[in-house]
Amino acid sequence: xxxxxxxxxxxxxxxxxxxxxxxxxxxxxxxxxxxxxxxxxxxxxxxxxxxxxxxxxxxxxxxxxxxxxxxxxxxxx
Numbered sequence: 001x002x003x004x005x006x007x008x009x010x011x012x013x014x015x016x017x018x019x020x021x022x023x024x025x026x027x028x029x030x031x032x033x034x035x036x037x038x039x040x041x042x043x044x045x046x047x048x049x050x051x052x053x054x055x056x057x058x059x060x061x062x063x064x065x066x067x068x069x070x071x072x073x074x075x076x077x
Contacts, residue, residue: 003026003029003030003033003034005023005026005027005029005030006026008022008025008026008029008030009022009023009025009026010022012025012026
């Protein structure tokens with residue numbers, strides 16, 4: 001997503017803001033949006049990291065359950 005700073009500055013000027021102030025405010029808006037914007041690539045990376053963590057946790061749970069089952073079977077003898 002891009003921020004049209006020219007249009008923002010023009011709109012601010014149209015309602016009475018000084019040109020320099022309008023341009024600075026438009027630039028600040030662009031910077032804030034770009035810093036806070038989450039891209040599809042960001043989301044893909046986060047999803048990949050979550051999948052890896054979920055898989056790791058699943059393997060840990062399976063391993064733990066396997067040990068518990070083995071202990072139960074051993075104690076049931």
